[in-house]
Structure formats: structure tokens, C-alpha cells
Amino acid sequence: MNDKLTSKQLSKKITDEYMEDAFHAHDNNKLVGYTTAISPVEIFVAHDIVPIYPENHAVANLTAKKGVELCSVVEGMGYTSHLCAYARSDLGYRKTGVTVTRGIPDPDLFLACNAQCFTLTKWFQVLARRGDLPVFVFDTPEHILDQKARKEIVKYCVLQLKELISFLEKVTKRKFDYDRLKEVMKYSAASSILYKKFLDMAQYKPSPISIFDALIGMAIAVYRRGTQECVDYYQTLCNEIQAKVDQGIGVLPKDQEKYRLYWENLPVWFKFSDHAKLLGSYGGVILTSLYVHAWSFEFDLNKDPLETLAENYVNRFSNSTIEDRADMAMDLFKKYSMNGMIMFMNRSCKAVSFAVPTLKEVLTKRTGIPALVFESDMGDQRFYAESQVRTRIEAYFETLDRLGLAQKTAAA
Amino acid sequence: MWESLNLKDVVALARDPYPSIRQWARDTGKKVVGSTIADVPEEVIYAFDLLPVTILGTHKPLKKAPSHLPDNACSLARSNLELALSYEGDLFSGFVLPQVCDTTQHLSDIWRINFPDKFVTSYLAPRQADRPSARYWVKEEIERLIDSLGGWLGKKLDSGALANSIALHNENKTILKEFYEIKRNFPGAITNKQFFAMMKVSQQVDKAEFNKSLKAIKDGLKMKKGKNYTDVVMVGITCDPPEIFDIFDDLRVNIVGDTLVTGTRYLQGAPALNGDAIDALADRHFKRGFFSPIHDNVYKNFEEVKKLYKETKAKAVIYVHIEFCESQEYDLPDLKDMIKKEGIPMHVLDTEYQTTSLSHVLTRAQAFFESLKGGSL
Ligand code: SF4
Ligand code: SF4
Numbered sequence: 001m002n003d004k005l006t007s008k009q010l011s012k013k014i015t016d017e018y019m020e021d022a023f024h025a026h027d028n029n030k031l032v033g034y035t036t037a038i039s040p041v042e043i044f045v046a047h048d049i050v051p052i053y054p055e056n057h058a059v060a061n062l063t064a065k066k067g068v069e070l071c072s073v074v075e076g077m078g079y080t081s082h083l084c085a086y087a088r089s090d091l092g093y094r095k096t097g098v099t100v101t102r103g104i105p106d107p108d109l110f111l112a113c114n115a116q117c118f119t120l121t122k123w124f125q126v127l128a129r130r131g132d133l134p135v136f137v138f139d140t141p142e143h144i145l146d147q148k149a150r151k152e153i154v155k156y157c158v159l160q161l162k163e164l165i166s167f168l169e170k171v172t173k174r175k176f177d178y179d180r181l182k183e184v185m186k187y188s189a190a191s192s193i194l195y196k197k198f199l200d201m202a203q204y205k206p207s208p209i210s211i212f213d214a215l216i217g218m219a220i221a222v223y224r225r226g227t228q229e230c231v232d233y234y235q236t237l238c239n240e241i242q243a244k245v246d247q248g249i250g251v252l253p254k255d256q257e258k259y260r261l262y263w264e265n266l267p268v269w270f271k272f273s274d275h276a277k278l279l280g281s282y283g284g285v286i287l288t289s290l291y292v293h294a295w296s297f298e299f300d301l302n303k304d305p306l307e308t309l310a311e312n313y314v315n316r317f318s319n320s321t322i323e324d325r326a327d328m329a330m331d332l333f334k335k336y337s338m339n340g341m342i343m344f345m346n347r348s349c350k351a352v353s354f355a356v357p358t359l360k361e362v363l364t365k366r367t368g369i370p371a372l373v374f375e376s377d378m379g380d381q382r383f384y385a386e387s388q389v390r391t392r393i394e395a396y397f398e399t400l401d402r403l404g405l406a407q408k409t410a411a412a
Numbered sequence: 413m414w415e416s417l418n419l420k421d422v423v424a425l426a427r428d429p430y431p432s433i434r435q436w437a438r439d440t441g442k443k444v445v446g447s448t449i450a451d452v453p454e455e456v457i458y459a460f461d462l463l464p465v466t467i468l469g470t471h472k473p474l475k476k477a478p479s480h481l482p483d484n485a486c487s488l489a490r491s492n493l494e495l496a497l498s499y500e501g502d503l504f505s506g507f508v509l510p511q512v513c514d515t516t517q518h519l520s521d522i523w524r525i526n527f528p529d530k531f532v533t534s535y536l537a538p539r540q541a542d543r544p545s546a547r548y549w550v551k552e553e554i555e556r557l558i559d560s561l562g563g564w565l566g567k568k569l570d571s572g573a574l575a576n577s578i579a580l581h582n583e584n585k586t587i588l589k590e591f592y593e594i595k596r597n598f599p600g601a602i603t604n605k606q607f608f609a610m611m612k613v614s615q616q617v618d619k620a621e622f623n624k625s626l627k628a629i630k631d632g633l634k635m636k637k638g639k640n641y642t643d644v645v646m647v648g649i650t651c652d653p654p655e656i657f658d659i660f661d662d663l664r665v666n667i668v669g670d671t672l673v674t675g676t677r678y679l680q681g682a683p684a685l686n687g688d689a690i691d692a693l694a695d696r697h698f699k700r701g702f703f704s705p706i707h708d709n710v711y712k713n714f715e716e717v718k719k720l721y722k723e724t725k726a727k728a729v730i731y732v733h734i735e736f737c738e739s740q741e742y743d744l745p746d747l748k749d750m751i752k753k754e755g756i757p758m759h760v761l762d763t764e765y766q767t768t769s770l771s772h773v774l775t776r777a778q779a780f781f782e783s784l785k786g787g788s789l
Contacts, residue, residue: 078745122742141536354518
């Protein structure tokens with residue numbers, strides 16, 4: 001039925017239906033659960049809880065440059081200006097109702113998974129206090145290097161997933177259906193493989209996608225994984241990108257693609273398209289980041305669903321040690337033949353930015369490629385110095401040119 | 413070395429304990445293991461014949477740490493890393509680093525990468541505390557700590573040594589609680605600065621020796637009531653620099669209760685000696701009071717603060733905010749509202765490790781206590 005729709009049309013259709021379902025959740029006897037973008041949402045889907053991601057809503061507002069307006073309101077409420085801009089803009093939205101979308105439905109419960117960050121847990125607690133609503137913290141200890149500890153961590157997480165299921169059964173007064181979970185896992189596994197395939201198309205030269213395509217393309221993986229439509233969407237997307245590859249169509253034409261870049265951190269949302277244009281003018285295209293790969297799960301359907309869920313959610317990049325993050329980034333460097341890196345110190349996101357200085361050291365040493373490091377905020381324009389960033393970018397490309405790095409692939 | 417200290421010595425030691433710890437390590441030939449806050453079971457480290465030292469920042473200038481961290485990393489983390497990188501790193505043979513928030517999680521990685529030749533392990537405290545899995549996990553982590561210390565040192569933990577260690581730590585806490593009781597009733601007998609210096613030093617030196625000093629100091633105290641003291645409850649994680657306590661002492665403000673991780677929370681839930689030691693240490697984790705990164709309920713914090721305020725008949729609550737501690741910053745606006753609604757006067761102290769000038773703290777605190785006395789709050 002969806003055969004004729006493009007991925008863009010399909011994305012819109014899926015999103016509209018999803019939001020419609022969310023806004024009418026109570027009419028259909030469903031609950032709305034706020035959750036974190038990296039969380040075992042498969043359990044929600046299997047239990048007919050509509051997952052809502054306040055982060056996604058925040059992205060829409062921050063991309064539309066609503067950051068300052070919303071964040072300022074929150075500072076007036078006593079929150080400091082260096083908390084995550086997602087949280088600040090969300091609390092601002094709660095206070096003012098200002099949003100560039102139709103908003104998001106109010107929550108009935110919360111699932112905070114700290115594999116992504118600790119901020120979300122605290123932010124959800126603030127929201128939960130307002131309505132005296134239940135919060136379930138899915139605690140994922142850091143995926144430390146010790147192999148024995150990793151096994152124990154997975155056991156601890158499986159125990160918690162069982163607790164999560166009991167929690168949901170209690171709140172909804174409905175029995176959890178493990179067979180349904182198995183179904184959901186099949187969709188999640190299939191869409192994750194396709195999502196990764198889509199991201200990995202950045203390996204081609206010229207690359208048919210940039211990170212900006214990946215950031216748009218990842219949305220469905222974030223909020224609709226565990227569904228057939230999510231699988232359909234990524235199949236369509238992969239087909240479309242493959243067609244571009246077959247025709248040799250790149251983000252930049254082949255002879256202009258001088259720099260294939262790695263990006264560390266989340267994007268500066270309100271500069272999203274400006275950055276793409278600016279970099280393109282220097283022959284640069286950002287191909288990937290660890291961030292977009294956070295949703296390329298590798299679920300093992302032969303395992304107990306709770307075990308494979310636990311394994312996958314604890315080992316996300318954001319819950320991995322800096323040593324492991326460096327290895328993951330190096331894999332991407334090699335696979336995508338990248339020859340430049342932009343490292344963004346995002347004052348909003350300590351969870352990612354804490355690793356940046358050390359990662360920069362490690363990656364520049366291991367690749368022999370210099371890095372551009374700049375500080376700003378992903379959503380609050382007050383912390384973005386336009387001319388400074390432009391000058392740095394310009395100087396960076398001059399350095400790469402001087403070093404003769406154009407089109408040279410990363411050393412192993 | 414630490415068995416016959418007087419109060420003045422203790423205050424000086426609290427300011428910079430490291431030369432003394434160095435000397436002690438040289439004299440005894442024992443290894444020193446550093447931990448940041450909170451909740452590392454130091455009894456286990458001590459039972460391996462190591463000296464557990466809680467690292468609580470340095471007052472020396474920042475040199476190396478800023479280049480490893482984001483600008484808005486909390487000042488405690490920055491100061492701790494500086495201490496290890498620039499000043500005292502060589503003193504420690506190993507580190508046990510607890511992870512409670514994003515900052516401590518990543519700090520552990522940075523720390524390990526910067527000390528490749530030392531024993532560095534993380535203590536993964538659960539960041540939820542109300543479900544059975546949390547207890548399971550605390551026990552697992554204590555056992556993992558025992559295994560990794562044992563692997564590093566090439567020896568097994570002696571259960572008798574662990575029992576003795578727990579007894580010694582419990583004794584220390586009992587004495588500190590007695591001091592607190594004296595302080596509450598006889599503020600003229602012991603100053604805030606002296607009391608919190610004893611608390612801090614207890615977390616940094618060998619208690620087998622220090623308990624002797626504490627007992628002698630206690631026996632020698634003159635029970636002076638003092639006059640015109642205003643009793644307050646202090647809420648937060650840590651309170652630094654120690655000169656903040658001077659300000660309270662000068663203003664004749666007596667801290668009669670607190671929820672600090674380096675204060676009362678350190679004293680809570682002494683592990684029982686009559687059962688399985690690891691179970692007892694795990695149980696203790698759940699008997700301790702609210703700590704923002706691991707407890708999910710600010711109401712609990714509020715209830716604790718309210719209870720303490722009532723029990724101690726304090727006149728106000730002083731909240732110590734550590735610059736850039738996001739854990740506190742998400743809780744504070746609501747906590748403030750709850751406390752205000754309850755009609756409890758509250759003052760927020762904005763603190764930063766490495767601060768040298770406290771004039772702003774003094775001016776604001778003076779204004780607060782003057783209006784408190786004048787009844788205008
Ligand atoms: S941007 Fe960073 S701090 Fe903010 S919610 Fe996402 S992971 Fe957490
Ligand atoms: S809890 Fe706060 S003070 Fe402690 S390390 Fe984390 S951010 Fe810093």
C-alpha cells in the first residue's frame with residue numbers, strides 16, 4: 001500500500017498517524033509514556049503504551065530557533081542557563097505553550113534510561129513532580145571495559161526490565177504479553193539493520209548522504225521502532241539512496257567532494273542547514289557521527305528478548321567508555337574513508353561533551369588528521385558566535401589543504 | 413601520627429591533609445587509594461590494609477584539568493581532577509571512582525586514561541534506590557570491588573579484617589555523632605569549622621589513629637553554651653571552601669543538622685556487626701539519606717529537610733549549591749518552592765571549589781541572618 005510513497009511522504013504519514021494516535025491515546029484506552037530516545041521502547045510498544053520523546057519535540061523548537069525564547073523563560077523559574085537546552089526548552093514550552101508543532105500530549109508515566117544521559121532522568125523527575133506521576137528509572141551502569149562486569153551489568157538490567165514490566169502491568173492493570181514483545185523485537189531488529197544500511201551508504205564516493213540526511217532519517221528509528229511501518233520506511237529509504245548510488249549522485253559531485261568529515265556530538269540544531277551549505281562550499285561533507293549510530297541496534301532474536309534488549313541498550317556509545325568510543329569512531333573513519341573531523345563541545349550535553357577533549361587527542365593521534373574543535377550550544381543561540389565559527393571553519397579547511405589531506409583516507 | 417592531634421591540628425589537616433598522608437605512607441609503607449564521593453564502601457579498601465582517602469578537591473590553582481573537561485563541568489569534579497593530575501597523583505597507588513551522575517561517569521574514564529599505570533576501578537552505584545534490583549546491584553558491586561582489589565594486590569579479603577574495619581569505621585562515626593550532639597547543645601564548645609574539619613579528616617586518614625585524637629578532644633571539650641546562636645540546617649552535597657564555616661562562626665550561626673554527603677549522610681546506617689558483612693554494607697546504602705543523583709524523589713529530600721528542621725528546632729535552612737552541579741540544579745527550584753511553602757526560611761549559598769574570594773557569600777549571608785533576626789523573612 002505504501003509502495004508508491006517516497007520516504008519523505010512515508011515519514012510524514014507515519015509521523016502524522018503516530019501523533020494522532022498519541023493525542024487520542026486516552027480515547028483508545030492507551031497511556032502515554034514519556035521516554036528517552038535511547039530506551040527499551042520495545043517494551044512500551046508491546047504493551048500498547050504510546051511512547052513520546054520530549055527530546056524530539058525540543059529538536060523541532062530548537063531547529064526553528066525558539067531556543068532563546070523558551071530557555072529564557074525557564075531561567076526566570078530558577079533553572080540555570082547551562083542545563084541541557086532540550087530540557088530547558090521543554091520546561092519553557094510547559095510554561096508558555098509556545099511550540100512550532102502542535103505540541104505533545106501530556107504524560108501518564110515516564111521511563112528514563114540513563115544509557116543516554118543522566119540529565120533526562122532529572123528532567124523527567126521535574127515533569128513527574130508536576131503531575132505526581134510515576135517514573136521508572138532504567139539504570140544502565142557504564143559499559144565498562146571489564147568483561148565480567150559487563151555480564152553482571154546485563155543481568156542487573158534484565159532484572160530491571162522485569163521490574164519495568166511489573167511496573168507497567170501495575171499501572172495499566174493489564175498482563176504483559178511476551179509473545180507480542182517477540183513480534184515487536186522482530187520489527188526492531190529488521191529496521192535497525194536497514195537503518196544501519198542507510199547510514200553506511202555514506203561509504204560510497206561521492207557520498208549520497210550527509211549527516212544532515214542521517215539526522216532527518218533517524219527520526220523514525222527513534223520514535224517508531226518496533227513497528228512494521230518503521231521497517232517499511234527504512235526499506236524505502238535504502239532503495240532511494242541506492243538508486244542515487246547507482247546513478248553516482250552525491251551530496252556534492254564526485255569531483256567536488258574533497259573532505260569527508262566526521263562530526264562529534266549532536267548538531268547545532270538552529271545552524272543545521274547553514275552548516276551543510278558552509279561546509280559544502282569548501283568541498284566538505286559531514287558523513288557521520290557516533291550519535292546517529294546510536295540507533296543501529298543489533299538485536300539477537302535467538303536470545304531471550306530481555307537479554308538482547310539489555311545488551312543493546314547498555315552498549316550504546318553514550319554509555320560506553322571513552323576508549324570504546326574512540327574505537328567506534330575509528331571504525332567509522334576507516335569504513336567511510338574520512339579525512340577530517342569536527343568536534344563540537346556542546347555545553348548542553350555533558351554526556352557527550354565530556355569525552356570530546358580526550359577523544360580529540362586519541363583520534364588525531366590515531367588518524368594523523370587535525371581536528372576542528374569549537375564550543376557552542378546545540379539549541380541556545382546565545383552561546384553561538386557566528387563569525388568565530390565561520391573563521392574557524394575557514395582556517396580548518398586551509399589547514400587541511402595545506403597538509404594535502406584532500407581525498408586522502410584516514411590512516412589506520 | 414594522627415593519634416594525638418588537637419582541634420587546631422585537625423583544622424590545619426583538613427585544609428591540606430596530603431603532606432601528612434604522604435608522610436604516613438612513607439612511615440608505614442602502606443598504599444593509599446583515593447575515591448571521590450559518594451558511597452564507596454571504604455571499609456572494604458581499609459580491610460585490604462590500604463588507606464582509603466576521600467578526595468575533596470584542592471585549593472591550589474587549576475592548571476591541567478580545564479583542558480580535559482567542558483567549561484561547565486562541576487567545580488568539584490574539576491578540582492578533584494586537578495588534585496590528581498597536578499598535585500597529589502603520585503601519592504595514590506590506586507583509585508576507586510564511584511559513578512553517580514554524567515560528570516562522575518565520564519570523569520572516571522578521563523581519570524583512568526590519565527593514570528594508565530595505576531589501579532583505577534569504577535564503583536557503579538545504582539542510580540535508583542527503591543527497587544529490589546538496586547540492592548542486588550549494590551551487593552554485586554561490593555563483591556566486584558573486593559575481587560578487583562584482591563586481583564590487584566594478589567590476595568584474598570580476610571573476613572576478620574573486614575569485620576575489624578567495619579567496627580573501626582563505626583566507632584569513628586559514633587564519636588562524630590557524639591560531637592554533633594555536643595555541638596547542637598553547646599555551640600560554644602566547638603565551632604562549625606572545627607566540627608566539619610573532624611568530619612573531613614575522618615574520611616581521609618587512618619581511623620585507628622584518628623579515633624584516639626577524637627576521643628581525647630572530646631574528653632577535653634569545655635561544654636560552653638555560648639550566646640545568641642542561630643541554629644540552622646545545612647542541605648547539599650559538600651560545603652567548600654572551609655572558610656565558609658568561618659563565616660557562619662563569625663555570624664554565630666550553629667549548624668545543628670545537615671544532609672551533606674560529607675556530613676550526616678556519611679554517618680548514617682552503620683553496618684551491623686552481627687551478620688554477613690557484605691550484606692550489612694549493602695544494607696547501609698539504603699539507610700543513607702537523600703543524594704540527588706541516585707534518589708529520584710525530591711519530595712523525599714524535602715521531607716528529610718523538614719523533619720530535620722523541626723527536630724532540631726532550627727531557624728533556617730542553608731542550601732549549599734555547587735557551581736555547575738546539574739543534579740542539584742534540576743532539583744533546586746522545586747525544593748525551594750516546597751521549603752518556602754512550608755514557611756521555612758531558606759538561603760542558597762552558591763559555592764565553587766577553588767574560590768578564594770568569599771566576600772559575596774559573606775554579604776549575602778549577613779543580609780539573610782540579619783533579616784532572619786529581624787523577623788522579616
Ligand atoms: S542532549 Fe545530551 S544531556 Fe540533553 S537529553 Fe540529549 S543526551 Fe541528555
Ligand atoms: S553530583 Fe554534582 S557535585 Fe557531584 S560530581 Fe555530579 S555534578 Fe559534580
